[in-house]
Amino acid sequence: MSKVRIYTLAKDLGVDNAKMLELLDSLGVSYKSVSSTIEEDTVELIKQILEEEGQAASADAAPAPASAPQPAPAPPEAQSAPQATATATAEREPQAPAREVPHRAPVVTIMGHVDHGKTSLLDYIRKTKVAAKEAGGITQHVGAFEAKTSKGRVVFIDTPGHEAFTTIRARGANVADIAIIVIAADDSLMPQTREAIAHAQAAKVPMLVAINKVDLPQADPERVKTDLTQLNLVPEEYGGDLIVVPVSAKTGEGVEDLLEYISLTAELEDLRADPKGDFSGVIIESRVDRQAGVLATVMVQQGTLHVGDFLVVGENYGKVKAMTDSNGGRIKEAGPSTPVQVLGFSEAPSSGEKVVSAKNEHAAREIVAQRVEGRRDAENARIQRKKTLEEMMGPLGETRTVNLILRADTQGSLEAIQGILAKKETEDVKLNVMLAGIGSPTEGDVLLASTAEATILCFNVTASGGVKKAAEQRDIEIKSFRIIYELIDEVDRLIRGNVEPVFEERYLGRAEVRMVIRHPKSGNIAGSYVTDGMLRRNARAKVTRGRQVVYEGTIVGLKRFKDDVREVQTGYECGINLDWNDVMEGDIIEASEMVEVAQA
Numbered sequence: 001m002s003k004v005r006i007y008t009l010a011k012d013l014g015v016d017n018a019k020m021l022e023l024l025d026s027l028g029v030s031y032k033s034v035s036s037t038i039e040e041d042t043v044e045l046i047k048q049i050l051e052e053e054g055q056a057a058s059a060d061a062a063p064a065p066a067s068a069p070q071p072a073p074a075p076p077e078a079q080s081a082p083q084a085t086a087t088a089t090a091e092r093e094p095q096a097p098a099r100e101v102p103h104r105a106p107v108v109t110i111m112g113h114v115d116h117g118k119t120s121l122l123d124y125i126r127k128t129k130v131a132a133k134e135a136g137g138i139t140q141h142v143g144a145f146e147a148k149t150s151k152g153r154v155v156f157i158d159t160p161g162h163e164a165f166t167t168i169r170a171r172g173a174n175v176a177d178i179a180i181i182v183i184a185a186d187d188s189l190m191p192q193t194r195e196a197i198a199h200a201q202a203a204k205v206p207m208l209v210a211i212n213k214v215d216l217p218q219a220d221p222e223r224v225k226t227d228l229t230q231l232n233l234v235p236e237e238y239g240g241d242l243i244v245v246p247v248s249a250k251t252g253e254g255v256e257d258l259l260e261y262i263s264l265t266a267e268l269e270d271l272r273a274d275p276k277g278d279f280s281g282v283i284i285e286s287r288v289d290r291q292a293g294v295l296a297t298v299m300v301q302q303g304t305l306h307v308g309d310f311l312v313v314g315e316n317y318g319k320v321k322a323m324t325d326s327n328g329g330r331i332k333e334a335g336p337s338t339p340v341q342v343l344g345f346s347e348a349p350s351s352g353e354k355v356v357s358a359k360n361e362h363a364a365r366e367i368v369a370q371r372v373e374g375r376r377d378a379e380n381a382r383i384q385r386k387k388t389l390e391e392m393m394g395p396l397g398e399t400r401t402v403n404l405i406l407r408a409d410t411q412g413s414l415e416a417i418q419g420i421l422a423k424k425e426t427e428d429v430k431l432n433v434m435l436a437g438i439g440s441p442t443e444g445d446v447l448l449a450s451t452a453e454a455t456i457l458c459f460n461v462t463a464s465g466g467v468k469k470a471a472e473q474r475d476i477e478i479k480s481f482r483i484i485y486e487l488i489d490e491v492d493r494l495i496r497g498n499v500e501p502v503f504e505e506r507y508l509g510r511a512e513v514r515m516v517i518r519h520p521k522s523g524n525i526a527g528s529y530v531t532d533g534m535l536r537r538n539a540r541a542k543v544t545r546g547r548q549v550v551y552e553g554t555i556v557g558l559k560r561f562k563d564d565v566r567e568v569q570t571g572y573e574c575g576i577n578l579d580w581n582d583v584m585e586g587d588i589i590e591a592s593e594m595v596e597v598a599q600a
């Protein structure tokens with residue numbers, strides 16, 4: 001035994017985590033969270049102290065054999081989150097425990113690369129762990145199911161595994177408390193594995209790795225662990241904090257261990273929800289049934305959902321006419337961490353949307369009206385907040401992280417870009433490439449970017465209309481480049497931060513007014529001849545008469561004969577509409593435009 005995880009030791013010695021942290025504090029041992037590992041010497045010291053105190057349940061502190069059901073540790077009291085990285089020292093201070101709020105079951109999402117065995121693993125758990133009443137019954141697809149373990153319920157979200165469902169997966173990670181990343185032992189890390197990891201990290205959910213297919217002769221779990229280490233995810237066997245469980249969805253090997261670790265992680269997360277509180281939930285999926293109408297799977301997160309409740313999703317509302325649990329049984333109410341299929345929405349809500357309840361129809365309508373009204377305000381406020389934050393972050397001189405999502409046409413160009421970016425980091429600015437993928441950006445990328453405030457940079461690929469729209473809605477920038485160095489210039493701009501852009505006026509061209517045409521609708525049109533450069537619609541216009549500037553405005557319309565045109569070059573005649581009626585023959589119209597110039 002070289003190093004032992006704090007909570008594993010606590011469990012072996014039969015003391016609670018808070019007590020263990022107290023002991024470590026008294027010994028002056030530093031740690032980030034109960035997931036951190038401690039040295040063997042420290043373990044011995046702790047055992048001695050406990051023996052002296054007569055508290056140790058066992059003097060033997062072997063590393064946790066997770067497969068055998070352990071006595072449940074005392075409920076976590078004032079402990080922190082299990083993610084070492086997310087836990088600050090201050091959070092370890094004893095807090096008033098919310099004892100009155102009961103624990104709830106963890107919601108787990110399984111993610112990973114295509115064919116690495118997500119469905120098989122879920123199927124194995126479903127078959128062996130779901131209550132017997134389902135057997136023989138109609139298995140309804142509700143996108144989630146509940147498993148019974150020795151430690152209680154665990155809810156699994158059954159998210160589709162294909163690239164096209166990245167959106168659902170991304171939202172799945174937000175619904176979930178724990179993410180299981182499935183990696184095939186014969187294949188190791190693949191693009192979608194990295195993507196799944198990026199999503200879990202962005203959603204800040206604790207992550208467990210299941211190395212699947214260990215039954216295969218070509219399985220190489222050690223390679224998977226080494227590859228993970230290269231992503232800065234260090235398995236606990238290598239002295240890190242990442243829990244890695246070898247499993248086989250085929251033989252069932254290790255699945256019990258995995259469930260055990262899920263329960264343990266959930267305990268450390270101290271997940272609680274009040275069944276008596278106000279109801280809130282999330283849409284897992286929805287579909288339209290020809291006969292029944294809209295069927296939506298709702299994950300109850302807080303409070304209790306009842307048949308007859310009014311629900312509001314986005315800017316729509318509905319009344320719960322009937323509810324079915326994940327076993328297909330009719331139910332009248334559902335408490336926290338319960339996935340239920342709800343009948344009663346008039347329009348199919350989108351996966352990941354939030355659901356709240358209203359007292360009655362009037363109240364539901366009121367909420368919808370407020371949302372519609374408040375949408376614009378909220379958007380403005382969000383933009384303002386973002387600006388303020390950036391203003392604060394800029395001049396402070398602290399380390400700032402620029403989150404990026406990279407998309408390129410080939411692996412070669414991705415590597416080239418990443419190679420250049422690696423050299424761009426400074427003490428003040430860290431470049432965090434959250435995801436580097438081949439092919440066009442997806443809606444999943446947009447979601448990831450909006451969770452992590454990232455910019456999406458594309459090289460030789462462009463976003464589809466749908467993805468562009470999603471990006472616009474979430475105020476996410478997708479920038480496409482055909483030249484690597486232009487992309488790098490953009491990164492330079494991002495590194496410099498939110499300095500107000502500097503614009504410069506650039507001269508475009510000039511025209512002489514040769515006749516004025518009265519137009520009943522558009523006002524006077526200046527029939528002109530372009531003597532220099534070119535004129536462009538929407539450009540700035542300055543009109544001079546002799547030496548005097550008589551007007552400054554915009555070229556609102558530009559015509560060649562009867563046709564509207566964007567530009568007119570030197571040597572051509574055109575009709576210019578300035579939305580100004582005092583233009584005269586002999587006037588000179590000078591056009592210019594404002595261009596953003598790079599900062600020094």
Ligand SMILES: Nc1nc2c(ncn2[C@@H]2O[C@H](COP(=O)(O)OP(=O)(O)OP(=O)(O)O)[C@@H](O)[C@H]2O)c(=O)[nH]1
Binds near residue numbers: 117120121162212214
């Ligand atoms: N030998 C072996 N084969 C497995 C195991 N788990 C899954 N497989 C096989 O691997 C293939 C892919 O498994 P799936 O469960 O469909 O993989 P998935 O990740 O859900 O795939 P997608 O839904 O397409 O993303 C199937 O042929 C499974 O039978 C395992 O533990 N051992």
